[in-house]
Amino acid sequence: MKTLRLALSAVALAAALPAHAQTEIQWWHSMTGGLNDWVVDLANGFNASQKDYKVVPTYKGQYDESMTAAIAAFRAGNAPHILQVFEVGTATMMASKGAIVPVGKVMADAGYKFDPKAYISAVVGYYTAPNGQMLSFPLNSSTTILNYNKDLFRKAGLDPNKPPATWPELVSAAAKLKASGVACPFTTSWQGWTQLESFSTWHNTLFATQNNGFGGTSARLVFNSPLHVRHIENLANMAKQGLFQYRGRNNLGDAPFYSGECAMQTGSSSTYASIKKNSKFDFGIAPLPYYPDVPGAPQNTIIGGASLWVMSGKKAPEYKGVAAFFNYISQPEVQAKSHQRTGYLPVTMASFELTEKSGFYKQNPGTDTAVNQMIRKTTEKSRGVRLGNMVQLRAIVDEELEQVWSGKKGAKEALDSAVQRGNEQLERFEKANKS
Amino acid sequence: MASEKRVVFRSSWLPWALLAPQVAVIAVFFFWPAGQALLQSFQQSDAFGTSTEWVGLQNFERLFADPTYLASFKTTAVFSVLVAGLGIAISLLLAVFADRVVRGTLVYRTLLIWPYAVAPAVAGVLWLFMFAPSIGIVSYALRSFGVDWNHLLNSGQAMTLIVAAAVWKQISYNFLFFLAGLQSIPKSLIEAAAIDGARPWRRFWTIQFPLLSPTTFFLFVINVVYAFFDTFAIVDAATQGGPGKDTAILVYKVYYDGFKAMDLGGSAAQSVVLMAIVIALTVVQFRFVEKKVNY
Numbered sequence: 001m002k003t004l005r006l007a008l009s010a011v012a013l014a015a016a017l018p019a020h021a022q023t024e025i026q027w028w029h030s031m032t033g034g035l036n037d038w039v040v041d042l043a044n045g046f047n048a049s050q051k052d053y054k055v056v057p058t059y060k061g062q063y064d065e066s067m068t069a070a071i072a073a074f075r076a077g078n079a080p081h082i083l084q085v086f087e088v089g090t091a092t093m094m095a096s097k098g099a100i101v102p103v104g105k106v107m108a109d110a111g112y113k114f115d116p117k118a119y120i121s122a123v124v125g126y127y128t129a130p131n132g133q134m135l136s137f138p139l140n141s142s143t144t145i146l147n148y149n150k151d152l153f154r155k156a157g158l159d160p161n162k163p164p165a166t167w168p169e170l171v172s173a174a175a176k177l178k179a180s181g182v183a184c185p186f187t188t189s190w191q192g193w194t195q196l197e198s199f200s201t202w203h204n205t206l207f208a209t210q211n212n213g214f215g216g217t218s219a220r221l222v223f224n225s226p227l228h229v230r231h232i233e234n235l236a237n238m239a240k241q242g243l244f245q246y247r248g249r250n251n252l253g254d255a256p257f258y259s260g261e262c263a264m265q266t267g268s269s270s271t272y273a274s275i276k277k278n279s280k281f282d283f284g285i286a287p288l289p290y291y292p293d294v295p296g297a298p299q300n301t302i303i304g305g306a307s308l309w310v311m312s313g314k315k316a317p318e319y320k321g322v323a324a325f326f327n328y329i330s331q332p333e334v335q336a337k338s339h340q341r342t343g344y345l346p347v348t349m350a351s352f353e354l355t356e357k358s359g360f361y362k363q364n365p366g367t368d369t370a371v372n373q374m375i376r377k378t379t380e381k382s383r384g385v386r387l388g389n390m391v392q393l394r395a396i397v398d399e400e401l402e403q404v405w406s407g408k409k410g411a412k413e414a415l416d417s418a419v420q421r422g423n424e425q426l427e428r429f430e431k432a433n434k435s
Numbered sequence: 436m437a438s439e440k441r442v443v444f445r446s447s448w449l450p451w452a453l454l455a456p457q458v459a460v461i462a463v464f465f466f467w468p469a470g471q472a473l474l475q476s477f478q479q480s481d482a483f484g485t486s487t488e489w490v491g492l493q494n495f496e497r498l499f500a501d502p503t504y505l506a507s508f509k510t511t512a513v514f515s516v517l518v519a520g521l522g523i524a525i526s527l528l529l530a531v532f533a534d535r536v537v538r539g540t541l542v543y544r545t546l547l548i549w550p551y552a553v554a555p556a557v558a559g560v561l562w563l564f565m566f567a568p569s570i571g572i573v574s575y576a577l578r579s580f581g582v583d584w585n586h587l588l589n590s591g592q593a594m595t596l597i598v599a600a601a602v603w604k605q606i607s608y609n610f611l612f613f614l615a616g617l618q619s620i621p622k623s624l625i626e627a628a629a630i631d632g633a634r635p636w637r638r639f640w641t642i643q644f645p646l647l648s649p650t651t652f653f654l655f656v657i658n659v660v661y662a663f664f665d666t667f668a669i670v671d672a673a674t675q676g677g678p679g680k681d682t683a684i685l686v687y688k689v690y691y692d693g694f695k696a697m698d699l700g701g702s703a704a705q706s707v708v709l710m711a712i713v714i715a716l717t718v719v720q721f722r723f724v725e726k727k728v729n730y
Contacts, residue, residue, distance in 0.1 A: 064695050071697065075484050092697065098485035184569075247569065248587050249675060256569055391696045395676075402678040406588040421503075428497075432479055432488070 023053050025321045026080035028060040028070055030306070034273060035140075038342055046328045053321035055082075063089070063306065064391065070311070074099055079311040081322055084139060086306045088390040090127065091213065093309050094135060095388065095433040101310045101319070103127075103326065104134040109316075110323030118348050122374045126303050126384040130214070136307035137326050140344040142270040143301045143370045144190075144198040146170075146289060150282040152263040156180035163286035167234060170264065170289045174243035177263045184245040186238065189253035189267035190304070191246075192397035194288070196223050197302055199231060201382035202288055204296035208426075211380045213387040217430040221393075221422045224415040227294060232404060232411035239405050246405040249398045268304055269370035272343030285366030287373050300376045302384045305344060343367065345374055388429030393422045469710065475703035482697040494704035503680050504688070504705075510594075511663070511684040517598045518605070518666070519658035523651065526606045530613030531639065544614065551607035555665060559672025562600040586674065590681035593674045597682055600669045605661055609654050616650035617643060648728045656720055663713055685709050 031039045036059060043055040060066035063086035073079045085093050093100055107114045116124060116134065127136045150160035156177045164170035174185035188194050200207035205227055210219035238244035245262065247253045257265040258278045266288060275283055290297040310322055328334065335351030338344065340360050346352040352371060355361065361368040378384075387393060400418040403409040409417070444450045476494055480487040498504050533543050550558070565573040566586060574584035586593040620643055628638045644651075667690040670676060676683030676691065683691075686709060693702030 068694055068697070071482055071484075092482050096481055096483040096485060099483040246587060249677065259570075261569060389696065389698075392692075392698075395691075395696075399677065399679045402588060406590075406678055408679070424497075424501075428479075432481055 022051070023317050023321050025053055025055045025082065025318060025325060027055055027057045027082040027084075027308075028066050028080040029057055029084040030061065030063045030066045030086075031059070031084075031140075034277075035342060038338065042329055042334070042338070045334065046325050049328060050324065053324060055321075055325050074311065077313070079313070081311060081314055081318055082325075083309045083311055084306050085136070085309050087126065087141075087304050088394060090136070090307070091386050091388040091390060091429070094129070094386075095217075095429075099312055100135070101312050102129065102133050102135045103137045103308075103310055106310050106319050106323050107134075107326065110320045112323055112327050118350065120345070120347060120349060120352070120375055122300055122376070122378050122383070123303055123345055123347055125378060126386065127307050136309045137329075138303075138305075138307045138347050139329070140270070140342065141303050141305040141307075141347065142268045142344055143303055143374055144194045144202075144266060144288050145269045145301075145370055145373070146264060146266050146286040147257055147271065147275065148264045148284050148286060149257070149260060149262075150284050152177060152180075152182055152260070152281075156182065156263075160282070160284065163284055164264075164289055165287070166292045167231070167289045168292075171234070171238060171243065174238065174264065175241075178241075178243055182263045184247075184256055184262035185242075186244045186264045187247045187253045187256055187262040188244075188265060189247075189251045189271075191249070191401050192394045193302075193304060194266040195231065195235065195401075196228065196397060197385045198288060199228070201300060201302045201378075201384070202290055202298050203227060203294045204299040204379055204381050205294075206381050207385050208387055211383065212385040214380075214383055217388060217426075217433055219387060220426055221387075221419045224412070224419045227291070229412045229415055231291070232401070232415060236404050236407075236411055240407070244405075246402070269345070270305065270343050272367060273341075285369045287369055296379075298373075299382045300378055301370075301373045302382070303345075303374070340367075343370075345370055349375075387426060388433065389425040392425045396421045396425070472703045472706050472710075475699055476707045477700075478703075479700040484699075490700065494700045495708075497701065498704055498708065503683075506680065507683050507685055507688060510680075510682065511686075514594065514598060514601075514666075514682075514684050515659055515662035517594075518601045518662040519655060521598065522602045522605045522609055522658050523654055525602065526609035527613050527647075527651075529606065530610050530617055531643070533610070533614060534617045547610050548607045550603055551611075553604060555604060555668035556672050558600050558604045559597075559669040562596060562603070562669075563673045566596050586678075588678050590678050593678060593682045597666070597670055597673050600673060601662065601666045604669070605658060609658070612650050612654055613647065616647045620646050652720075652725060652728045655724070656717060659716060659720075660713060663709065685712075 027039075027043065029039050039057050043057045047054050058080070060069045063084075066083070067085055067089050070079055070083045079099075104114060114134070116128070116132065119138075123138050123141045124134060127134060127138055129135050146163065148163050153160040153163075153173075156173075157180070158173055158176055164173045170186065177185040197207055200212075200223060205225065206212060207223050208219045208221045210216050213219040235244055239246065245256075247256050247262070251267065253262070253265055254267055254271055254274070256262040257267070257271075258275055260279065260281050269285070272285065287298065288301055308326070310319070329338070330348060332348060332350040332354050335346055335348055336354040336358070339346040339351060339355055340358075346355060352375070356368075397418050400409070400414040400421075404411055404414045477489060477491060478487050479490045479494065529547060533540070533547065536543055553561070563571075565571050566584060568574055568585045568587060571584075577584045584592060586596050624642055624646075625638055628642055633641070664686055666684065667687045670682055670684060670687040671690065674682045676687055685705065689702050689705045689709060692698045692705065
């Protein structure tokens with residue numbers, strides 16, 4: 001009996017020892033389903049690659065929930081080391097200087113060489129401070145694309161390999177689809193992101209002053225320009241004719257496309273994996289449509305998804321571990337694998353080239369659409385949209401656009417009201433973050 | 436009151452000691468958070484609380500300068516009246532019928548009490564699924580009757596949806612109290628009335644309903660408080676305040692601004708306003724409505 005117990009405790013001790021020697025890195029994220037498996041695999045891959053650190057990924061609810069949880073934890077003094085924050089929360093994180101440590105600094109302190117040029121500028125530029133320092137690590141970036149159902153295109157007598165490139169073409173395609181009996185020719189997810197934010201950069205037009213907020217917190221909204229009004233009016237007309245069907249806020253427009261009910265849908269490029277898994281039809285991915293008479297269009301679309309932020313107040317060796325982990329997941333092989341697996345954008349040029357060389361884009365046509373929309377050289381107007389209180393801004397846009405789709409307000413009236421209400425939020429953000 | 440025998444404690448500390456546990460619970464779970472809310476309503480801070488600024492009444496000024504906030508008072512009033520009114524009426528009806536059931540009483544009662552065990556968010560999702568414009572079974576059925584159900588864009592339908600979910604969730608609670616109230620009415624009273632030739636309808640209005648009035652009054656207060664405070668999860672799950680802001684009731688905006696938009700100052704100011712409204716409403720209920728109640 002005694003020997004057994006001794007043996008057992010020796011085994012327990014042996015098992016416990018390496019765990020104690022390792023430095024644990026807490027990572028809070030919001031990835032579910034297949035994406036959760038991906039995150040766990042990244043952590044396991046890193047943990048197996050070295051012995052000093054152990055990354056522990058924990059699912060903390062959806063993006064807004066995990067951010068709230070991290071804020072509460074930070075206030076109580078036990079924030080995680082790494083926090084995944086959606087792009088909408090970027091300006092809030094940036095303004096919270098005492099709460100975060102810039103990723104650029106974490107990497108430099110740990111002695112890693114960091115070359116910003118290796119990264120895709122539209123992706124990394126979004127998460128970079130005016131002084132050129134990288135603030136957060138772009139883990140999963142997506143952009144806006146047009147998904148279309150090739151089977152329904154064939155049924156309507158449309159060429160399945162020639163998706164509508166412009167909005168006028170989309171309207172006529174929608175009309176043909178409707179005539180062929182499709183109840184929902186076109187819908188959208190994330191209406192504020194696809195129809196106003198990305199729409200602006202795609203047409204090289206400002207969404208807000210101060211280069212969409214990159215120039216500072218004194219930015220104010222300007223998305224009630226004639227071009228924006230024209231587009232929303234166009235969509236409102238489509239809604240009236242039954243060519244555009246509104247299916248709800250956030251990603252609620254995804255499901256009717258997956259089910260084959262809606263023939264075309266603007267949404268996130270990260271829907272690729274889900275469509276491939278769920279839908280029983282032939283589908284295609286096309287760039288976002290544009291207005292051909294607008295000079296400079298199409299420019300580039302903007303980024304969505306999330307990035308990893310490093311929280312302040314941790315010990316030096318722990319930051320070394322964080323840097324080692326980021327270095328691991330930036331390797332071209334790991335990056336390329338992540339990109340191909342999830343449909344999120346590659347973050348470095350090397351991983352894009354690696355994926356291209358492997359023939360992945362040829363085997364999976366359409367998967368390079370998002371990348372091609374993003375790797376163009378960005379202009380000052382098209383770098384992205386980075387505004388404070390973005391959560392509220394998106395909600396205001398949702399509320400006002402719903403009034404347009406239901407016919408209660410005209411496009412101009414709704415956009416004016418959204419700009420005015422949104423600017424009040426921006427004024428408050430500027431005031432709260434003056435220091 | 437005069438005929439009641441009053442017991443007076445001789446010791447000066449014993450009553451306080453006996454009260455202490457209750458006072459401690461109220462202090463920790465009510466006065467402390469309420470005080471915090473009051474304090475925060477005068478402050479503005481960034482999300483992580485690294486810098487806090489004293490802004491005086493600015494949070495309140497901003498609220499009342501916002502036309503959408505003022506509109507949400509009206510939305511809340513409509514919502515609360517519908518939820519409290521329908522909730523009480525339907526559960527009273529059910530309780531009266533359940534009271535008359537002779538066989539299988541237990542089954543009926545258990546089934547009627549069940550929805551109370553459902554969390555508000557789950558109730559919201561449940562109703563959302565049934566009424567989802569493209570996939571919902573009820574909206575499908577409605578379409579075959581020629582009703583184009585789309586609560587995403589039709590605000591009347593959106594309000595109907597959240598009222599239905601909120602009422603459904605609260606019916607069991609009301610039902611339980613009404614049933615207990617009905618069973619405590621002496622059978623001899625009803626039998627006497629029946630012998631005198633009063634029909635069930637008449638018996639209900641002249642005997643049962645007046646005798647139930649303390650229960651009805653209690654439920655009225657509880658239901659108004661429920662509609663004001665406990666329904667944000669239903670709104671969040673079913674409509675998220677849309678279309679536009681047409682179902683954004685006050686408590687949903689408190690939740691949204693505080694927990695989603697991280698505006699603690701603004702959210703605290705709103706909860707202070709909400710607290711004031713409910714205190715005022717309760718005072719009104721006890722001062723004026725209670726006079727009509729016979730105990």
